[in-house]
Amino acid sequence: MSGLTLAEAQKALAAGLKKADEIGQPMNVAVVDAGGHLLAFARQDGAIRASIDISQRKAVTSILMAAPTGALTALVQPGAELYGLEQLSGGLVIFGGGIPVERDGEIVGAVGVSAGSVEQDTVVAEAAVAALKRSRARAR
Amino acid sequence: MSGLTLAEAQKALAAGLKKADEIGQPMNVAVVDAGGHLLAFARQDGAIRASIDISQRKAVTSILMAAPTGALTALVQPGAELYGLEQLSGGLVIFGGGIPVERDGEIVGAVGVSAGSVEQDTVVAEAAVAALKRSRARAR
Amino acid sequence: MSGLTLAEAQKALAAGLKKADEIGQPMNVAVVDAGGHLLAFARQDGAIRASIDISQRKAVTSILMAAPTGALTALVQPGAELYGLEQLSGGLVIFGGGIPVERDGEIVGAVGVSAGSVEQDTVVAEAAVAALKRSRARAR
Amino acid sequence: MSGLTLAEAQKALAAGLKKADEIGQPMNVAVVDAGGHLLAFARQDGAIRASIDISQRKAVTSILMAAPTGALTALVQPGAELYGLEQLSGGLVIFGGGIPVERDGEIVGAVGVSAGSVEQDTVVAEAAVAALKRSRARAR
Numbered sequence: 153m154s155g156l157t158l159a160e161a162q163k164a165l166a167a168g169l170k171k172a173d174e175i176g177q178p179m180n181v182a183v184v185d186a187g188g189h190l191l192a193f194a195r196q197d198g199a200i201r202a203s204i205d206i207s208q209r210k211a212v213t214s215i216l217m218a219a220p221t222g223a224l225t226a227l228v229q230p231g232a233e234l235y236g237l238e239q240l241s242g243g244l245v246i247f248g249g250g251i252p253v254e255r256d257g258e259i260v261g262a263v264g265v266s267a268g269s270v271e272q273d274t275v276v277a278e279a280a281v282a283a284l285k286r287s288r289a290r291a292r
Numbered sequence: 293m294s295g296l297t298l299a300e301a302q303k304a305l306a307a308g309l310k311k312a313d314e315i316g317q318p319m320n321v322a323v324v325d326a327g328g329h330l331l332a333f334a335r336q337d338g339a340i341r342a343s344i345d346i347s348q349r350k351a352v353t354s355i356l357m358a359a360p361t362g363a364l365t366a367l368v369q370p371g372a373e374l375y376g377l378e379q380l381s382g383g384l385v386i387f388g389g390g391i392p393v394e395r396d397g398e399i400v401g402a403v404g405v406s407a408g409s410v411e412q413d414t415v416v417a418e419a420a421v422a423a424l425k426r427s428r429a430r431a432r
Numbered sequence: 433m434s435g436l437t438l439a440e441a442q443k444a445l446a447a448g449l450k451k452a453d454e455i456g457q458p459m460n461v462a463v464v465d466a467g468g469h470l471l472a473f474a475r476q477d478g479a480i481r482a483s484i485d486i487s488q489r490k491a492v493t494s495i496l497m498a499a500p501t502g503a504l505t506a507l508v509q510p511g512a513e514l515y516g517l518e519q520l521s522g523g524l525v526i527f528g529g530g531i532p533v534e535r536d537g538e539i540v541g542a543v544g545v546s547a548g549s550v551e552q553d554t555v556v557a558e559a560a561v562a563a564l565k566r567s568r569a570r571a572r
Numbered sequence: 573m574s575g576l577t578l579a580e581a582q583k584a585l586a587a588g589l590k591k592a593d594e595i596g597q598p599m600n601v602a603v604v605d606a607g608g609h610l611l612a613f614a615r616q617d618g619a620i621r622a623s624i625d626i627s628q629r630k631a632v633t634s635i636l637m638a639a640p641t642g643a644l645t646a647l648v649q650p651g652a653e654l655y656g657l658e659q660l661s662g663g664l665v666i667f668g669g670g671i672p673v674e675r676d677g678e679i680v681g682a683v684g685v686s687a688g689s690v691e692q693d694t695v696v697a698e699a700a701v702a703a704l705k706r707s708r709a710r711a712r
Binding site: 200201202203204205206209225228229230238239243245246247269270 | 380
C-alpha cells in the first residue's frame, strides 16, 4: 500500500487552510492515512474546538465507510436504512466534510474538515484533496 | 489569560442558585473556564443527578461550540445540517441551558444548568451569566 | 438515608478552601453524597486541572470502598493483595485525599481534595470533614 | 487570552520535525493550546501510530499537571506518592516528552512528542518549545 506521506498530507492541509482563508471561515483540517490514523492537523485561530474531534472523525469515517461523509446523510435519517449508524464503530460523522483520497482506484487516505457550514467544510475538503491530485499530475 | 476566577465562578453560581430558588426548581449549576475545565459546581437538594453530567456538559458544549447550547437544537434535528452532532466531541448537549460568558468579545468561560425544563434551565443560566456582567459593571 | 444537604456540602467545601488558603496551596475540593454523586465543587485559582477529576474521583472512591483513599495505598502496591485495583470500578484513586463523612455509623457522603502533596490534600480533606462534625455538634 | 496562535504552533511543530530529522528518529509532534485543545499535529513517515495518541496526551498532561511529563516519572513509581496517577483525568502520560510552553509566568500551551526513546522525545519537544522563545525574542 503506497499510502500518503507526511509531505503529501501537509500539502493537502496547506491547500485546505488556504481555501478556508479565501472563504473567510476558520477551520479545523485533518488528514489521515489509509488506516485512518492521523497524519497532519491544524486548527485555525477562531475555529471552534468541537471540530478538533469532528474533523478527525470525518476523515476516519471516510476511511471506515470508504465514502465521503456527505454520502451518509440521507441513509441515516429516521426511517432510512442505516438509521442509528452514527453511534457505531466508535462514532461516525454523518454530514459532509470528510472525503477519501483515491489513487489508482484505491483509498490511500482521507481529509476531514469542520468548523463552518457543511457546504463550507466540503469546499475546503475538496480543495485539500484536489491539491494531492495536482501534485501527482505534476510529478508524472 | 484573563479567564474567570473562582470568585467570579462562585458569584455566577450563587446567582444561578438564587434564581433556581425563586422559580422553585432545584438545579445543578456548573461553571467552567475558557478551556472548558470545571471551576465551580453545586447541586441543590432534590435536583436530579443525571443533571450533574448534563449541566457540566452543557457548559463544556458552550465552550467547544462557542455558542449557547439552545442555538444547536434546530441544527441537529432529523434532516437538518448537523443531525448527529450530539454524539461527537465527547458528547455535546443540544438543548438549552449552556451559555458562554463573553468579555471584550472573547469567551472566558461558560455556565451550564440542568434539572428543570429547558426554559427553566435557560433562565437560571442567564441569571448566572448576568451576575458576572453586573459585577464587572460595578468594578469599573 | 439522611445524606448530606447542599448546605452541608458547601460548609465542608468552604472549610476545605479556607484550610487550603492557610497552607498556601490552591486546591480542587469536591463533596459527594452517599451514592457518590457530586454535590459541590470548587477549583481555586492556580490549582492544577488534572485534579478536577482526581478530587472528584477520590470522593467517589471513598464511597465505593467505604474507606479513606489513603487506606488503599499499601494494599495496591506490586505484590500486595489488591494490586491492580485502581483501574477497576471506573477508576479508583489509591493515594490519600478522599475521606468518607460518617454520621451515626453510616457513610452519608465523602470529600475529595487534590492539587497539593498527598499530605496537604489529606489535611484539607480532614478540615472539610471536621466542619461537618462541628456543625452538627452545634445543632444539637 | 493570549494563548498560542496556529502560526506559533506550526513554528514549534516545524522546529520539532527538523530536530527529529537531525537525530534520525521519525516522530509524532503535537501542539495544544492553554486549555489542552489540539492546534497542530504531524506524524513523520515511519513513526509508530501508537504515538498519535501518546504525543497528544503528553501535551494535554503537561497542561493538566502544569509540568513536563518527565517530572511525573519518579512520583508515580510503586511506593511513591502518586502511584496510580496515570489512569486518572482521562489518562495521563508519566514519562518524558510533554513540555508546557510558558510566557510571562503563565502556561499558554504545550508540546508533546512521541515515537522515539524518552530522551529523543524530550530533545525534540525541547527544540519545539525553544523555537517559540526565539520567535518571541525576535519580535520584541
